[in-house]
Amino acid sequence: MTQGAASTSPWAKVFHGDNGTKGPGLSSEDKNSARVGFREVSFIIATPQLLHQLADCALRNHAVVPSLRKVVSIGYGLPASIRATVKRAFTLTWLGSCYGLTEACGVVAGFLDGQLASSILGYPGPLVQMKVRALHQRFWSASRDLGYYDERGQFFLLERLKNLVKCGGTHVATAELEEALLACAGVVDAAVVGRPHEVYGESAVAAVVLKNCADATTKKARRLQEMIAARFPEHMHLHGGVIFLGQMPRTGSGKIDKQRLRKMCATTSAECKMDWPVLLFCTNETE
Template sequence: MSTPVIYGKDGIYRSPRPPISLPKDPRMSMIPFLFRDITAISKIPALVDAETGHALTFSDLRTQVFKLSQALLSLNISKNDVVLILSPNSILFPLCFFAIVSIGAIAATANPQYTINELTKQVLDSNPKLIITIHELYDKIKNFGLPCVMISPKTSSFVDRTTNDPIWYYQEMMKSDDTSKVRTRPSVLQTDAAAILYSSGTTGTSKGVVLTHRNFIASALMTTSDQETSNDPKNVVLCFLPMFHVFGLSTILYAQLQRGNTVVIMAHYEIGKVLMAIERYKVTLLYVVPPVIVTFVKQNEIVKLYDISCLREIATGAAPLGKDVMEECGKVFPQAALYQGYGMTETCGVISVERQKATTSRHSGSTGVLNPGVEAQIIDIQTMKPLPPFKTGEIRIRGLNVMQGYFKKEKATIETIDDHGWLHTGDLGYFDEEGQLFVVDRIKELIKCKGFQVAPAELEELLLSHPKIKDAAVIGLPDAEAGEVPIAYIVPLFINSLAEEDVKKLIAQQAVLSWSENAKRLN
């Protein structure tokens, strides 16, 4: 049984996990820390392209990061300059990210699906000096008046006649072996900014989250602490989650590599390709998001076509996943421990996670216990007082993984991180007596229906339990009698496979119980 969480007289919850130790040398920034054990891991594959099988060992990775960083210095990229990466997942994405941060520049990442208007806002906000992208996305950024590095192969078919902005090619930048051109490298500290990742934040519109080298190192050690405690062998981790997002970039890519694990990279998610990659590369650890879990459960016949006996662990995050869905997924992957966690961009990744080797409280619906070094409070949203176990309030977090602040948004930063270092998450949740954290919903998303506070996430979880529902979103609709009533938007698993009466029947049978139980915690 897990060690009970420490809930002190000061109203602070603390982690029962063993503490982590950050490097004491302030100059031990992300890249020196990443390669600190290079002698022992030099020949281990670091990155593998899932489609082609092309692999880079840790020694290869270090060499190429150094060469690319020198090329960036030759383009006059300096410390604290922002470089924007606009690209889908590829083996070159991490190379670019690591090269940027290794010279003290700041990597900003953008969603490749963004429209030109969305990218314009991000470019105006972050003011990058250079953009790294691929041919297929060039039309989105060609009118920004910025130089560009292409990481897709140089081809005669790609010709741009609308701009005179310089374009360099990754392949050509990496050819030079002239050591006389080695540039002086700036000193990089743990406290320096490493990345700007855009998030909707705890409230409001999208904001740039400034994460430091120390944030990434702390989060990486927190993320892999259970692997270290259990003395796990080196894992093979599959990454199809987008690397422009903190989940893919911090929790999977950086955290796993710094431990010496191998990361297999996929451009995007397709259930068949994911299962094929697990079988081919003997993946032992898989990070997913709830819709993927739902797909595994509802298309379990496809799962049976592949030998995935190598898979030992499946970790899910980014949104709450209910106990019932977790249990059903456990039946699909009986050989793998399935657990979930809770995190934010503002905390550089994971805040809490279920214990991988736990033998009790499995599939409780919780997000597990706090990561090592993380403190939490549950604050009553009316009285602003800290709350004991089983009382729901706003989750507040403190630790070395908490962001530096929002980029160029001092007011928003002050509103989010208070004078005592507490990050106000805007999420509602509670701890149980074992120190497991249950995330209920967002404060602003609660629906007030006839005096009850209804959490949309609870209803979404209920709807997703239906075998013919692929996805669901619940919002509040103003109502003269009830104040608000919940309405649901539903995506069926297959076209014309779901009748309205099926949904009504499900809600009629289960929703009253769900609402009344949730109301006990919220009120």
């Protein structure tokens, strides 16, 4: 998808006109909860992962933020499991999703009409033109996101192109697998990346953070793989295995660091994981 022009409105005011707190400025989950309490903000805009951290921390600490009324997920789709956690944690009057790009100076599309699904980006905002096109077309800024639009002009996000896994010649949209994993009991965070595979060339491997580290067992990994196998076609199965982490690696903006995850999952060598809390790596070397 591409943008022909960018909205110049501030992120938090493009669709609502509220004063708010942007997600990228938030760091650790405990610091997030404290900041929200001290600032008494009414509006937060953040990535799904940061919203999940905030909500989970608030629930664990029984924190109450009465001033918080509106929450917006920015960047890409908001999984149903995270959406439910946010609703449980805060008393909201509005929970929505917007689509933004750093190079476009903020939000370029937003959700308006009452529906909210993990794949919906919404409608182009003020001063914005969007289209679905082939890569490398001139005069348009390429988002490098894979998506489509419907007859009403509403855009949908399928996957970030850089996150696609090609298993046996077929592309795997990792966002679908991540949403399914996040919906599993005891899973706090999840990400899916590609890993070299002798049979498939590349296969999906799941990096998972559990609420209880003691549950990181081979049996738990097998259950997660069986759940994915029961719901998705074979090329989307976790042929690369499951890796349990003490915490998820993140970039400076709070997004999951998938580049680092790929390096960690590329080999089963323990030496390559000494700099990160890896609890258990269950692979499918016999496939």
